Amino acid sequence: MNFLIYSTLLFICSFLVCNYLTPKIRTLMLSKNLAAEPNNRSSHDVPIPNLGGIAFFVVLMISFYFIASTEYLGLDAKNDVYDPSNIIIALIPGLTILFIVGLKDDILVIAPLSKLLAQTIAAVLFVYHYSKTINTLYGFMGIEDLNPILAGAIAVFILVAVINAINLIDGIDGLAASASIIMFAAFGFAFYVINHIFLFSVCIVMIGTLLAYLRFNLSSTQKIFMGDTGSMILGFMLGVMAISFLALDPSDIARLPIRGENLPIVTGAILIIPFFDTVRVFMIRIVKKKNPFKPDRSHIHHIIIDKFNISHRKASFVLGVSNFLVIILISFLAITTSNWILLTFFILLLILLTLFFFIINKSSWFLRIKLRNIRKQRTAAQQSNSEA
Structure with missing residues (x-):
């Protein structure tokens, strides 16, 4: 089978299955009065179904059946085996745990520490069974080989961190899904270049699924949220992609145009929006002596919405484009730039972003813009009411 045809069919089928399931889930939730009630941080004023993540889980499970082997596809996969690392068996326990915990949290709400424990268990199970490990950093900051225990701990940390980072940016319509599409596309392109067809296929499945979900998430009449069920599945799969990218063999890295020592920085660039926002928000909450897991409106997406x-x-759209541009910039520099220079540049970029959001959050000029816009909205509402 032609690879282009295979990839296209995989994308279309994932899109269609999610497009079919999502409205069914929405209708069922509304009929059972299971929907997210608006609160002081919500942009919606009516209950909205929040179990869109169920479709993510179902599409992934179905896709694993069809992309488990290339024997019947006639594709030239790495080592003639489609899933050489037996990653599907490593994925299923973690995905199932996160699906169940996310489902319960979206319906009943569970304690943050309980969710963190479930995420850690899911991460440990995956890392323990996955045959790929981050056993070397190829000279990143002068570090070569890693102790196996340390490598496993780093992988677990990455998984848990990405799960929570995606969960935290899922605060406005479209952001988690659109940012994830860009991140899966970046990882998918890299895996395509080195001929890791299974990982590339999973990225295609996730992109098709998320595009179908976005159609409803951005709708004014058929709106649905992915909930913790969806955001944790997204975070888990992105974490898996990050670990797989960092654990590439030397022969795989040789196929990529970027230098091996720059892999961690490129990975950071791909995940920059969720990670930057998470680290920034956690630091702000800790400095203010607040629970770092307690929701508020200190996220970068809330600042952009409130100030502009x-x-x-x-x-x-703005944050998604920003993520894309950072990926392109850092990836281009990673081709020839030495590790320390690129790391310095990346750190300076993070500092500039931090200063930018600090300035617009504290600036009286932006406060005046916000007050002026509020007055305009009130005037328009009063005129509308008087005309009625």
Whole structure:
């Protein structure tokens, strides 16, 4: 089978299955009065179904059946085996745990520490069974080989961190899904270049699924949220991609144009929006002596919406484009730039981003813009009421 045809079919089928399941899930939730009630941080004023992540889980499970082997596809996969690392068996326990815990949290709400424990168990199970390990950093900051125990601990940390990072940016319509599409596309391109067809296929499945979900998430009449069920599955799969990318063999890295020592920085660039926001928010909450897991409106997407008075769609678009541009910039520099120079540049970029959001959050100029916009909205509402 032609690889282009195979990839296209995989994308279309994932899109269609999610597109079929999502409205069914929404209708069922509304009929059972299971929906997210609006609160002081919500942009919606009516209950919205929040179990869109069920479709993610179902599509992934179905896709594993069809992409487990290339024997019947006639594709030239790495080592003639489609899943050489037996990654599907490593994925299923963790995905199932996160699906069950996310489902319970979306319906009943569970304690943050309980969720963190479940995420850690899911991560440990995956790392323990996955045959790929981050056993070397190829000279990143002068570090070569890693102790196996340390390598496993780093992999577990990455998984748990990415799960929570995606969960935290899922605060406005479209952001988690659109940012994840960009991140899966970046990882998918890299795996395509080195001929890791299974990992590339999973990225295609996730992109198709998320595009179908976005159609409903951004709808004004058929809106649905992915909930913790969806965000944890997304975070888990992105964490898996990050670990697989960092654990590439020397022969695989030789196929990539970037230098091996720059892999961690490129990975950081791919995940920059969720990680930057998570680290920034956690530091702010800790400095203010607040629970770092307690929700508030200190996220970068909330600041952009509040200060520039723009819609969720526009904020998600701005952050998505920013993520894409950072990936392109860092990946281009990673081809020839030495590790320490690129690391310094990346750190300076993070500092500039931090200063940018600090300035617009504290600036009185932006406060005046916000107040002026509020007055305009009130005036328009009063005129509308008087005309009615």
